[in-house]
Amino acid sequence: MNVPAGVDQQAARPPQQQVHPKATRPLPSRLMAAGPGAGIAAHLATFGPLDAEAAAPSLPGMLEASGLTGRGGAAFATWHKALSASRSGRQGAVAPMVIANGAEGEPLSFKDRTLLANAPHLVIDGLLAVGRAVSAAQVYIYASSVSLPGVQRAVAERPRSSGIALVEAPPGFISGEASAVVNYLATGTAIPFDKQGRLSETGFKGQPAVVLNVETLAHIALIARYGPAWFREVGTPEDPGTRLASVSGGAPEHDVVLELPGGAVLTDVLLAAGTNPANVSAVLVGGYHGRWVRPEPYLIAPFGPAHRVVRPGAGVIHSIAAGQCGLQVTAGMARYLAGESAKQCGPCMFGLPAMASVFERLAARVPDPRLPSEMDRLAALVSGRGACSHPDGTARLVTSALEVFSDDVQAHLSGRCLSARWN
Ligand code: SF4
Structure with missing residues (x-):
């Protein structure tokens, strides 16, 4: 690419270079319809403007009618979060905060960074609309170091959005957990805290917090424009959009x-x-x-x-x-997850490393027939016992592996492996 003299080479990069390298295919997308690396001009040309002030009163009702659920993992009803926060904001003295969560600590996920690289303005639209709807005291974008520079450029394109606070999420699996996000904003420590109620109602020290995944906010921006019936044109009645x-x-x-x-x-x-x-x-x-x-x-x-x-x-x-050993793959994941415990709940702090060790013995073909039942026992022991869902999620992973790879388990217990690589 030829860059004229005096032009900063970095700034002169074509917008396609902002696309996450894994997004190598055309995206036949509602969310990324404005094209790769869309700036404000492409965004407005594709979607038109969104008046957050005007959209605010009807937004919770539109979200309820749309059936949108959170896209960050828990699949919680989005309208319920927005409505309970706006009620809390009205009834209590403390106005809520709204946070766009783009931490994406999940090792196998790259969709949030791809969305933020290609459609940051939809995320900003959604954030501002929810912020207005709940009369937020503050709105934040909490994003990984990979995504934050692009988000900064997008916010700079919209001078009227200068009230958005940008925060770099620390790395790690747990840093995107909703209460860890709120904790980080309040105290600088990205570990979950034991919630007394829903974050959108009781929040942190009495301030309600609405934490929404960035993809959820992008869908909200489209629902606010085109309505719930449009959203439901795709998907199923139970799982629309x-x-x-x-x-x-x-x-x-x-x-x-x-x-x-x-x-x-x-x-x-x-x-x-x-x-x-x-x-x-x-x-x-x-x-x-x-x-x-x-x-x-x-x-x-x-x-x-x-x-x-x-x-x-x-x-x-x-x-x-086929031919890859699922038990070995899962053993690596279990060890990673054990290392990502925030080490503040006993079952998580001690139970997850124990689970990882048992799974590693299984993966290493140690002929001990007690290993599967020990894994089941540990999984049951840690489930429902943490301040966040980390132990439950880890237990779900390993128990599903024991079930799906049951033939491999039997082979490993007799010192063999069904994986082609080992035979
Ligand atoms: S369950 Fe684990 S990750 Fe979650 S808060 Fe407790 S120690 Fe931290």
Whole structure:
């Protein structure tokens, strides 16, 4: 690229270079319809302006009618958060804070950074609209170091949005947990705290906090413009709209962010990402706190029976190839998660390393028949015992691995491995 003399080379980069390298395919997207690296001009040309003030009164009702659920992992009803915070703001003396959460500490996720690189103005629109709707005292964008420079440029394009506080999220799996986010803003420590009630009601030291994933806010910006009926034109009645998914597992250059309709079929998603389900041994859906399943036509949706539905969680779909040992892969994840405990709850602090050790022995083909039952015992012991869902998520990962890789477990207990690499 030729850069004229006197022009800063960094600033003169074409906008495509802001796109996360994993977003290598065209995004047939509602959310990224303004194109790669869209600045304010492309954003307004595609979506038109959004008057946050005018949208505020009807926003909670529109969100309820849309059926939008959070896209950060918990799939909580978005309207309920907004409404309870606005009630708290009206009834109490302390106005709420609203936080756009782009920390994305999940190792297999790259959809939030891709969204922030391509559609930061939709996230800002959504944040300002919710801020107005709940009469927020302060609005924040809390984003990873990868995303923050692009967000800063986007905010600078909108002088009237200068009230947004930008905060760099510290690295780590737990730093994006909602109460850890609020704790970090209040005290500088990104660890969860034991909540007395919902953050959107009781918040931190009496100040309600609405923490919304950046993708959730981008959907809100579109619902505020086009209405709940438009949002429901895609997806299913139970799972309306679209969601972004970070799809990975093959060669890294094939990792891709896809925008999926609600209730998408897992095997269709694999095919859309260029992966033949026949060549896949298992798929981790939801991320490190998610669930292993076989590559079968599960619906990807936040609600429904486990034999038919797999929850999208943080929007991660990660496949492992036939011939890869799922027990070894899971052992590495369990050890990582044990290291990410904030070490303030006993079951998490001691239980997760113990689970990781048992799983490592299983992965290493130690012929001890007590290992699976010990894993089950530890998983039951830590579940529901932490201040946050970290122990539950870790337990979900390892118990799903024992189930899906049950043949591998039996082989490992007799000193063998079904993985082609070991035979
Ligand atoms: S459960 Fe674990 S990660 Fe969560 S707050 Fe307690 S120690 Fe920290």
